[in-house]
Amino acid sequence: MSEFIAPLERLVESFQRLPGIGRKSAVRMAFATLELEESRAVEFAEAILSAKRDIRRCGCCFNLSEAELCPICSDESRDRSTVCVVEDTRALMSIERVREYNGLYHVLGGVLSPMDGIGPDQLTVKELVARCADGEVKEVIIATNPNVEGETTAMYITKLLKPFGVQVSRLAYGVPVGGDLEFADEVTLYRAIEGRRAL
Secondary structure (H helix, E strand, O other), rough: OOOOOOOHHHHHHHHOOOOOOOOOHHHHHHHHHOOHHHHHHHHHHHHHHHHHHHHHEOHHHHEEEOOOOOOOOOOOEEEEEEEEEOOOOHHHHHHHHOOOEEEEEEEEOOOOOHHHOOOOOOOOOOHHHHHHOOOOOOOOEEEOOOOOOHHHHHHHHHHHHHHHHHHHEEEEEHHHEEOOOOOOOOHHHHHHHOOOEEE
């Protein structure tokens, strides 16, 4: 028998499907949702539906966007000869907070992880290679997380890009090994970008 009445249990289970949300947190969120005024609950539901409907991937870098190109790719003042490769949009946003990097990005959509069934075909690696093949990109900064999967992905990308004569660099280790870029502070990320090294 379920702990709660069916509609409440469905709400708890829906919250529990979110990453990092356990049963207790899901229950708290469900009860908080129930306490919302109806207009606020409708607004909350519409925000979720609108995000699912209106957010897409940028046609160039695969960042989140409302239009064909994201605001970064459509900004003509950005340095188009440098591309920073990140695992996801959260890492991109972390680097943008530093306000020191003025190039473009490429969002991989994850990292190579054979144990989880994630190979190059599940990532946007082919699209990155195509961007570098046209000759406009002179440097690729690989900003994957400093863990086994991030390092493996960085080495794989480096091998793929060597034939194009693109300088490939890696963020310096101002970011702790095993850490995630989205949790790094601005000073650490600034030092990591400034101290990047060639691979």
